[in-house]
Amino acid sequence: MTDVSSDFTTSEMLEIESIKMHKKDLLEDIQKLKMEIENVMAEIQDFESAEENKLLEKGKQFSSGKKKFNMDPKKGMNYLVDNKLLEWNPQTIAEFLYKEEGLNKTAIGDFLGERDDMHLQVLKAFVELHEFSDLNLVQALRQFLWSFRLPGEAQKIDRMMEAFATRYCECNADVFQSTDTCYILSFAIIMLNTSLHNPNVKDKTTLERFISMNRGINNGEDLPEELLKKLYDSIQSEPFKIPEDDGNDLTHTFFNPDREGWLLKLGGRVKTWKRRWFILTDNCLYYFEFTADKEPRGIIPLENLSVREVSHPRKPYCLELYNPNSKGQKIKACKTETDGRVVEGKHQSYMICAASAEERDDWIESIRASITKDPFYDLVSVRKKKVINQAVHE
Numbered sequence: 001m002t003d004v005s006s007d008f009t010t011s012e013m014l015e016i017e018s019i020k021m022h023k024k025d026l027l028e029d030i031q032k033l034k035m036e037i038e039n040v041m042a043e044i045q046d047f048e049s050a051e052e053n054k055l056l057e058k059g060k061q062f063s064s065g066k067k068k069f070n071m072d073p074k075k076g077m078n079y080l081v082d083n084k085l086l087e088w089n090p091q092t093i094a095e096f097l098y099k100e101e102g103l104n105k106t107a108i109g110d111f112l113g114e115r116d117d118m119h120l121q122v123l124k125a126f127v128e129l130h131e132f133s134d135l136n137l138v139q140a141l142r143q144f145l146w147s148f149r150l151p152g153e154a155q156k157i158d159r160m161m162e163a164f165a166t167r168y169c170e171c172n173a174d175v176f177q178s179t180d181t182c183y184i185l186s187f188a189i190i191m192l193n194t195s196l197h198n199p200n201v202k203d204k205t206t207l208e209r210f211i212s213m214n215r216g217i218n219n220g221e222d223l224p225e226e227l228l229k230k231l232y233d234s235i236q237s238e239p240f241k242i243p244e245d246d247g248n249d250l251t252h253t254f255f256n257p258d259r260e261g262w263l264l265k266l267g268g269r270v271k272t273w274k275r276r277w278f279i280l281t282d283n284c285l286y287y288f289e290f291t292a293d294k295e296p297r298g299i300i301p302l303e304n305l306s307v308r309e310v311s312h313p314r315k316p317y318c319l320e321l322y323n324p325n326s327k328g329q330k331i332k333a334c335k336t337e338t339d340g341r342v343v344e345g346k347h348q349s350y351m352i353c354a355a356s357a358e359e360r361d362d363w364i365e366s367i368r369a370s371i372t373k374d375p376f377y378d379l380v381s382v383r384k385k386k387v388i389n390q391a392v393h394e
Contacts, residue, residue: 283370
């Protein structure tokens with residue numbers, strides 16, 4: 001290979017060497033710049049990724065908060081507020097309860113029914129999100145009772161229906177002379193719905209009786225019969241839709257039980273005692289094999305049943321569920337077989353054993369309270385001087 005350098009002078013050779021050095025420095029600078037750009041890009045990516053993770057984490061926390069709310073409304077709401085996912089002010093909370101998807105309607109009802117000042121403000125803001133203008137009372141009730149499930153406690157129902165009546169009268173100033181009138185008639189409509197559409201109610205309320213039971217409620221005057229007939233016809237043609245809780249998970253039913261605990265149950269066909277987790281809620285007694293089970297092994301509707309303390313030769317502290325009106329007949333109940341089939345229960349009565357006399361007595365008291373509970377009647381009686389015809393409840 002020819003030595004090219006011999007063709008250059010010494011000064012040219014020095015120039016070439018200088019260019020080479022400069023080129024090397026430039027390449028090193030370019031490399032450094034590339035690395036710096038890569039580092040900056042990595043930092044940007046890390047930042048974006050961190051922000052994305054934060055958003056994902058917030059999303060997960062929000063979803064978790066909703067689940068917590070569905071299981072325990074107060075704890076769930078505290079979790080959402082503590083994690084800065086919700087502002088603790090009535091309007092924001094009300095909009096969350098009114099608009100957010102996937103919230104359990106029973107949990108919403110329980111939260112709205114609480115009596116402390118903040119909950120009362122939330123209830124007011126929640127009711128004001130409903131627009132009742134130019135709706136008749138049944139239409140307004142349909143909208144209102146679809147946005148949550150009315151809780152079972154009389155005082156909670158009273159507060160919620162009072163808020164509803166106030167809002168309806170604000171939106172429709174010329175319909176009733178007072179919110180009391182609206183309150184009483186709202187309950188009369190809810191009870192009419194039960195009377196006309198519950199198959200267990202044999203004595204159905206007629207239009208005449210509905211008109212009669214609402215006499216004098218408009219500040220001592222009668223409401224127009226045409227109005228009452230329109231409300232009656234609306235309920236007769238279409239019952240209230242009670243919102244199903246979001247998701248098919250039966251455990252939604254068991255968020256706020258009247259009572260729960262381990263008891264022993266005597267089998268129907270095979271007379272052996274089995275330990276079961278019992279939950280009393282919504283006038284039903286559910287029993288599970290394990291507390292974590294999502295679906296019950298059996299369901300005992302308490303309608304038409306009675307409960308009493310009984311003695312058993314081998315087990316102390318027993319109570320019995322029985323039908324006082326049809327002795328010898330099987331109680332209408334259902335159970336799940338091990339293969340998953342749902343079958344009719346085989347019991348003419350249910351023998352259940354508690355761990356102590358005190359526990360047995362507490363269960364008997366709770367079951368009796370669940371069987372006889374009718375909050376509507378008491379609330380209307382307080383508001384309305386004359387007694388509403390008992391047949392509505394039968």
